[in-house]
Amino acid sequence: MTERPRGKKPPKNYTDPFLSSDDLASQQICMNPIGVVHSPFKERYAAPRQPVLGENITATIELNGGANLEQAVKDLESFSHIWVIYWMHLNRGWNPTVMPPRGPKERRGVLATRAPHRPNSIGLSAVKLIGVKGRVLEIETLDMLDGTPVLDIKPYIPYADSLPDASHGWLDDAGLIPS
Numbered sequence: 001m002t003e004r005p006r007g008k009k010p011p012k013n014y015t016d017p018f019l020s021s022d023d024l025a026s027q028q029i030c031m032n033p034i035g036v037v038h039s040p041f042k043e044r045y046a047a048p049r050q051p052v053l054g055e056n057i058t059a060t061i062e063l064n065g066g067a068n069l070e071q072a073v074k075d076l077e078s079f080s081h082i083w084v085i086y087w088m089h090l091n092r093g094w095n096p097t098v099m100p101p102r103g104p105k106e107r108r109g110v111l112a113t114r115a116p117h118r119p120n121s122i123g124l125s126a127v128k129l130i131g132v133k134g135r136v137l138e139i140e141t142l143d144m145l146d147g148t149p150v151l152d153i154k155p156y157i158p159y160a161d162s163l164p165d166a167s168h169g170w171l172d173d174a175g176l177i178p179s
Contacts, residue, residue, distance in 0.1 A: 034063055036149055038059055038061075059140075060138055082137075083161075087121055087122065088116050088122070094119050095115075096109065126161070
């Protein structure tokens with residue numbers, strides 16, 4: 001039996017079949033929630049506009065049964081914070097420009113804001129992880145409504161997720177960032 005020569009193989013290109021598609025940008029993506037948020041916020045106007053404004057408020061994320069998610073949360077409790085990616089389930093439609101609630105009364109492009117009325121109603125919140133018990137995650141410092149479908153959870157990793165030199169964009173010009 002002869003051995004195959006070990007040399008450098010050319011890298012595989014997995015993306016070409018997708019890049020040649022004419023309708024790549026218009027493809028439909030289907031996702032299934034992995035769980036649901038149980039929070040004290042029952043309507044949009046009661047929820048904080050940012051997670052840090054919901055300090056000391058606790059809630060839970062109940063992960064779905066039957067999908068081995070009990071195993072998926074193994075070691076998650078070793079992190080102090082997590083990213084929660086969720087579907088803003090009460091939004092209907094979107095607006096290309098919005099009027100932010102603070103600052104000068106000037107319309108901004110929705111992609112330059114954190115407004116909930118977006119082309120895709122995907123939310124992203126960094127929350128404090130208090131504990132994990134089976135399929136239930138206890139969280140704190142949140143802005144999600146009760147019944148919010150959770151799409152994914154990732155650990156918040158300070159060296160990769162904190163960008164201290166990032167600009168605040170138009171928020172600096174509007175005087176909305178404390179010094």
